[in-house]
Amino acid sequence: MTLHDLDARADDLRRALGDKVVLAGDSGYDTARTPWNLAIDQRPFAVARPDSADDVVAVVRAAVSAGLRVAPQSTGHGAGALSGTDLSATVLVSLAGLRGVTVDEQARTARVLGGSQWHDVLEASTPHGLTAMHGSAGDVSVAGYILSGGLSFYGRRHGLAVNTLREVQLVTADGSLVRASADENPDLFWAIRGGSANFGIVVSLEIDLLPYADVFAGMLLWDAARAEEVMDAWTRWTATAPESATTTLRVLHLPPLPELPPFLSGRSLVVIDGAILETDAAASALLEPLRALEPEIDTFARMPAAGLTAVHMDPPEPSPAFARHAVLAGLPAGAREAVLGALGLPGLFVAEVRHVGGAFRRRSEGAGAVGSLTGEYAVNLIAMVPAPEAAAGADAAVRAGIEMLRPWHIDSLVLTFIDAGDVDRALGFGAALGRLRELKQVYDPAGVLVAGQPV
Template sequence: MTVQDLPVDTRAAQLREALGDRIVLAGDADYDTARLAWNRAFDQRPFAVARPESAEDVVAVVRAATAVGLRLAPQSTGHAAGALAGSDLSDAVIVHLARLRGVSVDPVARTARVLGGSQWNDVLAAAAPHGLTALHGSAGDVSVVGYTLSGGVSFYGRAHGLAVGSVREVQLVTADGALVRVSADEHSELFWAVRGGGGAFGVVVSVEIDLLPYADVVAGMLLWDVSRAGEVARAWAQWTASAPESATTSLRILHLPPLPELPPFLSGRSLVVIDGAILETDAAASEMLEPLRALAPEMDTFARIPAAGVVEIHMDPPEPSPAVSMHAVVSALPVEAVDAFVAASATPGLFVAELRHIGGAFARPAEGGGAVSAIAGEYVAQGISIVPAAELMPVMDAAVRAVVAALTPWHADAVALTFIDVADVDPAAAYGAGLERLRRLKTEHDPRGVFVAARPV
């Protein structure tokens, strides 16, 4: 009998014996809580959930699971749970890293060592006292590891590139249960692979990243009623066509429900919002924003703020939410594309239609970069819908796909890995010519397919 043929009860008993209270099995009282992802629209039902608190715990989990023929799905927060929806997790252990959190900052080297379950808020809190920040995303509760090793599209990215370019070192537990440190000088091929391949190669227990020397930045949002959407979107598209790389912004059309927890200027309204960050002096940023301010927004919050506050301006949901999204990388935004986007933003069921300006350093492959180091395109288009009940998923899924389909003539042959949150998007385009190398390394380092990644290679 092979380990894959072991009865379920035998596997469960051996996991319990090896891991004790670090493992939650189906049937345990807290199983239904432990298996929850941040994105509540997707019902994860793994064989078990492991909750390690140290690198040594992760080693024990990998060894115990593989010893009984189970696979492993690394997960820190579950923001990308939708990308795992097509994977059968009945023979997999979700390795939930929420208890493996911590950040140490070296202010002289301008680096941070970040444990595998840490979120961006943890990094910002540790970096801010030293006048530093990072290439974080638009929400503070997103996993540093999952976001960064999948590329990472930051509001500083047109000047500094994808967040994955900031990675100096990764520690991970490989399929054979070994704790390995990889860097440009140590296991350099695996270091190349995890910078883009992430959870397909192991359970990452820490990363070391470069920080940015910004204590404060000019950031904020401009807001109009949705009746101005066409005018504002065309102006923003024209503005971004010549904006310097110091400016990274997005344009969103929001349809907000009438919720009491929302402030009156948001509750029950449909709005068009431009937000982002500008790495310039106050005077230069003000001059740059003038064409957009000339459109007389009803709210204008652009100002110099502490860098840690940038994660607040995008107004991402602060609590776990059920949602579905779809994206495409877009090569250009002529007027026809803008008008198609605005029209699609009125699709019933849509929560957010977004265009994020990339290009600049986002599009330039980093010297010494990994499997992913750039995105070949000028914008990311995304649709997001809240899914309040499972039976509404088909309607909401159709709404987000409509936004992306509207821009089909302008799609680039690229994807942004951190925007993939459905199972039927092929991540291969993110790797370009490096795909075969990445797949060869996957076979070399995980020949039995132990790791189930949200974005498989």
């Protein structure tokens, strides 16, 4: 592409979109292009900032007219999935300004605008005694999370969050605003539930809510010197835990930061957290084998459902990190040793094991391309990138850690956990991949839409 071509395309975008687009060289370009994951240096041709569905239509039509592609992004938590993608001829469509939630208390549903975060849904649903199938962090976008499956602390009872989707409105590659549901454009509705941004830019979704005003949830915390003992006990516990219990075990190396409380700063810790959909008495009885290990901190108790997003202690501000994950059928002694062994790798920040199975495994009637998850445990390794020169070491650490678990990998991946460009997405799409590719040719034959998880 010559300099003249670039200038002509930039001029076309400015004429069509005015102040809704920011181009390289503009004063706001660096801020607009920076995702939540600060380790990812994405450099698109331009960043568009629509505020409405009509704006999104205009952006897609203007980009196509200028011979450019489009890539939707709300928060950029999963921007690492685009890290191997050339965005030099792509308009990044930032949906951060397209936020809002309306709750139908009687139907127990929420209509959610395309750039909304889970905090928005919880704020709107809490007054009605309802909650949603959100993930561990409230500042993640609803669309990106839910259309890629979505692992919730309610999931062992209720399955993947994507199965709560009733309908979606999206702008397709030809600039059309389309509604997709079980009875309208059903092929597109099937494809977007897992195929997500491969098939359009979401401007609104309608999702089912859960009838939980409060939930028994919290965390147990020990010094990491007890990590082996705690992991062994938790593994035995999960083997018989009911589907009402969805928990995660993490070992964390916390840096000595002044913003951390003294009992956390500079320490290595092992934490079990999650939610138990039982009465207080039943949940407490279930936790007895873990509480018998005498944790330093035990916060498990009845809490407002909206408080569940704080339990996992995800970073509250944009952070630079690399992550890799694998799905395992079980956690035999060798796999547990590998998880703990990975923590000796320089730069590794968190080793996390999520207990899945249960309803996560079951595909509901009428499910989309991705409607269930094979496996019993999802292991996620995270390395922070405190400075650019640390990036190579952080990437090497998470790669090496996942490779240590290679003997126990199964052919499955969690799409929402794929945060690198060189991962085999076929393991996340499974048997749906062939049909997804066929429908991609139907809805986007020119490859206008750039997805973090391409089919």
